[in-house]
Structure formats: C-alpha cells, structure tokens
Amino acid sequence: MTPIEPTAGRVAQQTVTRPPLPVKMVIAGGFGVGKTTTVRSISEITPLTTEASITEVAAGVDDLSHTPHKTTTTVAMDFGCITIDSALKLYLFGTPGQERFGFMWDDLVEGALGGLVIVDTRRLDDCHAAVDYFEHKQIPFAVAVNAFDGRIEHPLDDVRWALDVADQVPVIAFDARRRGSVRDALLVVLEVALSRTAG
Structure with a gap:
C-alpha cells in the first residue's frame, strides 16, 4: 500500500509568490530636457501623459531655441512603471518642467x-x-x-561644478531614448536611495 503524503508536507513545499514591492521615483528637470521621453522609453505599460499643445503664448514664455520641433509640453505629470525584478517595481512620475506648474511638485x-x-x-x-x-x-x-544628438556639450565634472551638487550625488550621462540607458540611470538612483536608507 502506497503511503499518503501528509498535507502539511505538500504545503511546506509550495513557494509563496509575493507581488514586487512598489517604489515611487520622480523624473524631474527643466522644460524640454527629456522627461516624457525617459518615461516612454522604459515603461512596461503605455505611459499616462498629460501633454498639451504649446500655444503662441506659451512659446513666448518657454525657451524653444534648443527644441524648435517641440510642439507639446507636460502640464501635469507623466506616469509609467517598470518591474526591475520579482521583488521590486518602480512607479515613475515625471514632473512638468515649467516654473508655472511648480505648485504640483510637492504632491508628485x-x-x-x-x-x-x-x-x-x-x-x-x-x-x-x-x-x-x-x-x-x-x-x-x-x-x-541627456545626450541630445548622441553627445553632451560639457564634461560631467564641469556639470557637477556648474550645478554645485554634493560629491555623494552621482552625475551620469544617459540617453533618454534608449531603454537600457534609462534603466541604468534609474538603478543609480535606486542605489543612492537604498544606501542612504541603510546608513
């Protein structure tokens, strides 16, 4: 007669699958620097964007000299997400770039x-x-x-000096159009955040 395996034994062998931990991350910067492109490049879902056409009035306020083909701008936020691994999922919130929408930043x-x-x-x-x-x-x-046209205008050390950021703040080059490059940039932020939490 074949022995019956105890129910407790079968339950113990099952692997409990948990959903990945949700982590909120913000994508920020000035007008037209590539925030929406960054979220679009990496998001595993169709990103939620709140882009509106640039009106003649806005064109008089926002500097379009370096982005002459830009016809829309984010007026509230961009939203996307990416699962890093089975334990971690990033929820990405892109801020509007213009100062007149700065009141939304605290909520974002x-x-x-x-x-x-x-x-x-x-x-x-x-x-x-x-x-x-x-x-x-x-x-x-x-x-x-952001490497516009595949290049950056100034060395990273010069950028750090010009922005006067602390030594512990990473200054990196990336391409907002390339998924792998965006992923690597987000992982740098994640490492900085986790190291501060651990400290």
Whole structure:
C-alpha cells in the first residue's frame, strides 16, 4: 500500500509568490530636457501623459531655441512603471518642467524613494530649480545628463561644478531614448536611495 503524503508536507513545499514591492521615483528637470521621453522609453505599460499643445503664448514664455520641433509640453505629470525584478517595481512620475506648474511638485514627490534630475547641458540654468528642490527636500537623487544628438556639450565634472551638487550625488550621462540607458540611470538612483536608507 502506497503511503499518503501528509498535507502539511505538500504545503511546506509550495513557494509563496509575493507581488514586487512598489517604489515611487520622480523624473524631474527643466522644460524640454527629456522627461516624457525617459518615461516612454522604459515603461512596461503605455505611459499616462498629460501633454498639451504649446500655444503662441506659451512659446513666448518657454525657451524653444534648443527644441524648435517641440510642439507639446507636460502640464501635469507623466506616469509609467517598470518591474526591475520579482521583488521590486518602480512607479515613475515625471514632473512638468515649467516654473508655472511648480505648485504640483510637492504632491508628485510625496512618498518618493528618490529622483532622477535630467539635465540638458545646453541649458544648465533650467535645471538649478530641480536640483535645489531635491536638496531642500532631502530626497536622494542623481543628475542625468541627456545626450541630445548622441553627445553632451560639457564634461560631467564641469556639470557637477556648474550645478554645485554634493560629491555623494552621482552625475551620469544617459540617453533618454534608449531603454537600457534609462534603466541604468534609474538603478543609480535606486542605489543612492537604498544606501542612504541603510546608513
């Protein structure tokens, strides 16, 4: 007669599958630096975007000299997500770039583990506000220099000096159009945030 395997034994052998831990991350920076492109490049779902056409009035306020073909702008936020592994899923919130929408930032960054501040080296002044914001809120972040046309205008050390960011803040180059490059940039932010948590 074949012995019957105890029910408890079968239950013990089963692997309990848990959903990945949700982690909020913010993608920030000035107008037209590539925030929406970054979220689009990496998101495993169709991103939620709140883009509106740039009107003649807005064109008079926003500097389009380096982005002459830009016809839309984010007026609220971008949203996407990416599963890093079985244990971790990033929820990405892209901020609007114009100062007149800055009142939304506090809501967007609430509960965020960290942030990626995207920089266009042709317009470094536009990125000071985002860097200052994360420093003031003491939110871990990394500075990511977007390689427009596949190149950056200034060495990373010069960018660090110009933005006056602390030594512990990573300053990296990336391409917002390339999924792998965006993934690597997000992992840098994740590492910075986790190291601060561990410390």
